[in-house]
Amino acid sequence: MRFKLRQMEAFRAVMLTGSMNGAARLLYISQPAVSRLVAHTEQTLGIRLFDRDRGRLTPTAEAHLLFKEVETMFEEAVRIDEFARDLSSNPAGALRFCTSPSLALNFIPPVVAAYMKAYPHVRLKFHTTLLSNIADELLARKVELAVSVLPLDHPNLTVEPFVAGRMVCIMPDAHPLARQDAVEIRQIADYPLIGYARNIPFGRLMSSAFERVGQPWRPAVEIVRAESACAFVREGVGVAIVDEFSVAGHGWTGVTVKPLAEEIPLTLSLLRSRFDRQSSHAQALAKLIRQHAKRNERASEA
Secondary structure, eight states: OOSOHHHHHHHHHHHHHSSHHHHHHHHTSOHHHHHHHHHHHHHHHTSOOEEEETTEEEEOHHHHHHHHHHHHHHHHHHHHHHHHHHHHHOTTOEEEEEEOGGGGTTTHHHHHHHHHHHOTTSEEEEEEOOHHHHHHHHHTTSOSEEEESSOOOOTTEEEEEEEEEEEEEEEETTSGGGGSSSBOHHHHTTSOEEEEOTTSHHHHHHHHHHHHTTOOOOOSEEESSHHHHHHHHHTTSOEEEEEGGGSOTTOOTTEEEEEBSSOOEEEEEEEEETTSOOOHHHHHHHHHHHHHHHHHHHHHHO
16 A cells, blocks of 8 residues: 555644644654655655645645545544444444434434433434435445435435425414415515525425416525524514424424415435445334324324
């Protein structure tokens, strides 16, 4: 191997600190040792990584490209180190999972509470991510399980739709539309709209729905997450259309939820990598998620 791990470490330290001295302090070695490692790396790889001018280092274009790859490797090394620590400190293990941002507001917290009650010795590592990042999270093994509020078509993912939902209209409690049983899209056009940016999946979904009834998709305030829409509506900025899961359960104080006359359907999906065998922890969490969704579905029908 021409590019050895110690060379990668020295190169990364120089890129992070901007100098040989900084890299030496970061690695707890001498400055000449870092210089020799970097010089040897340039010689063995046959590329110049830094331009040197009066003691200042400027990374070359090749260095920036190489740094991206090295940083990815170090992130994976950190993940493996954390996994090893979990094995030694917590024999029951850990489970990493992520969801669409809106599901973390009301849908996922009761599931996590039930899971931790049933499996108190498992350490959960949870975060939210946008639909466009879910495939990378799963395939890079940053998470084992993901839950999306929209289906994701990817050849290397197993996608399991498990419950249907819909988009709903939200407005301040005192808003004129709050007195109606259902809200038509054409009525929303009469008020300031808080809506998703057109370049994200929710934005494309909404713009298509508006176009079908002959209305342009022109949000007065563009957002990318449902919680932003809910917060702005609560402050009286305007009305919004969000997925029902973001306002289910306890909802938002001061915000009224109304169904849309023109239904815009959604499907919640569980996602996994096709390349990895699912752990018992992930299977148990997936089961609780399905059960919670079914209970909510029955409650809404009652």
